[in-house]
Amino acid sequence: AQSVSQHNHHVILSEAASLELGCNYSYGGTVNLFWYVQYPGQHLQLLLKYFSGDPLVKGIKGFEAEFIKSKFSFNLRKPSVQWSDTAEYFCAVITNFGNEKLTFGTGTRLTIIP
Amino acid sequence: DTEVTQTPKHLVMGMTNKKSLKCEQHMGHRAMYWYKQKAKKPPELMFVYSYEKLSINESVPSRFSPECPNSSLLNLHLHALQPEDSALYLCASSQVLSPGANVLTFGAGSRLTVL
Numbered sequence: 001a002q003s004v005s006q007h008n009h010h011v012i013l014s015e016a017a018s019l020e021l022g023c024n025y026s027y028g029g030t031v032n033l034f035w036y037v038q039y040p041g042q043h044l045q046l047l048l049k050y051f052s053g054d055p056l057v058k059g060i061k062g063f064e065a066e067f068i069k070s071k072f073s074f075n076l077r078k079p080s081v082q083w084s085d086t087a088e089y090f091c092a093v094i095t096n097f098g099n100e101k102l103t104f105g106t107g108t109r110l111t112i113i114p
Numbered sequence: 115d116t117e118v119t120q121t122p123k124h125l126v127m128g129m130t131n132k133k134s135l136k137c138e139q140h141m142g143h144r145a146m147y148w149y150k151q152k153a154k155k156p157p158e159l160m161f162v163y164s165y166e167k168l169s170i171n172e173s174v175p176s177r178f179s180p181e182c183p184n185s186s187l188l189n190l191h192l193h194a195l196q197p198e199d200s201a202l203y204l205c206a207s208s209q210v211l212s213p214g215a216n217v218l219t220f221g222a223g224s225r226l227t228v229l
Contacts, residue, residue: 032216044157044204044220090156094216101170102147102218104156 002027002095004105012111013081021076021108023065023091033074034092034102035065044090050074061085086112118221120205126227129195135224137188137205145169146188147218148180149204157204163188164210195228202226 005024013019025031035047048059055067065076074091091105118139127133137146145164149157162170163182177199179191188205202225206218 034217036220043222044206046217046219049217101159101162102216103159107154107156109154 002093002103004091004093004103006091006105006108008108009106010109010111012113014113015083016080019076019078019081019085019110021089021110023074023076023105024072025074025093025095026072027093027095029095032094033065033067035059035063035074035076036090036092036104038088038090040087047076047089081110081112083112083114086110118205118207118219120221120224122224123222124225124227126229127192127195128229129197132191132193134192135190135203135226137221138186139207139219140186141207141219142209143207143219144185144210145208145216146182147206147208148188148190149206151202151204151223192226197228200226200228
């Protein structure tokens with residue numbers, strides 16, 4: 001079964017700092033990869049997705065992620081964070097085509113200090 | 115309309131009660147999902163419906179009973195729940211259940227407390 005690892009459980013940054021959140025998955029075949037964000041008290045929202053093509057994908061709110069197949073990674077980046085980026089970030093993967101199960105990582109809580 | 119609407123937002127029920135959670139979307143999506151999210155944990159898949167037919171049941175106890183009466187509606191019927199079933203129940207939908215079209219849109223969730 002596929003699994004997703006997010007090794008950073010809680011990240012604390014100051015405003016304007018650069019961000020990179022790690023995401024690794026375990027599956028040797030074709031993958032669809034996602035980053036979702038859950039702001040405090042709000043519903044899960046899609047930040048960005050990778051299906052195929054350019055491994056560097058850009059999402060909303062200045063976020064981007066890079067798919068590195070050889071490393072089974074899909075790390076999330078933002079060059080300069082804002083206080084409003086404080087949220088829980090979930091990496092997710094679909095690997096078992098024909099039996100579509102979106103599997104989430106354990107999540108990374110991001111706290112931005114003004 | 116690009117939303118998934120869930121009602122009620124909050125529900126408190128006793129262990130002998132019968133209640134239902136409702137989910138509605140008008141995006142023309144043909145796949146609908148129920149997820150369960152405990153505090154500070156990721157969402158866990160419970161059920162998937164594709165074209166109103168149950169496609170995936172993740173070995174969920176029978177005290178949870180899903181129903182998809184039409185392509186826009188998804189219900190989760192609750193009966194004889196346990197306190198450990200208290201959680202945020204998330205509904206989601208996607209265009210269809212196939213590669214490249216399975217971007218899930220989530221509702222805000224129904225927060226369930228079982229006393």
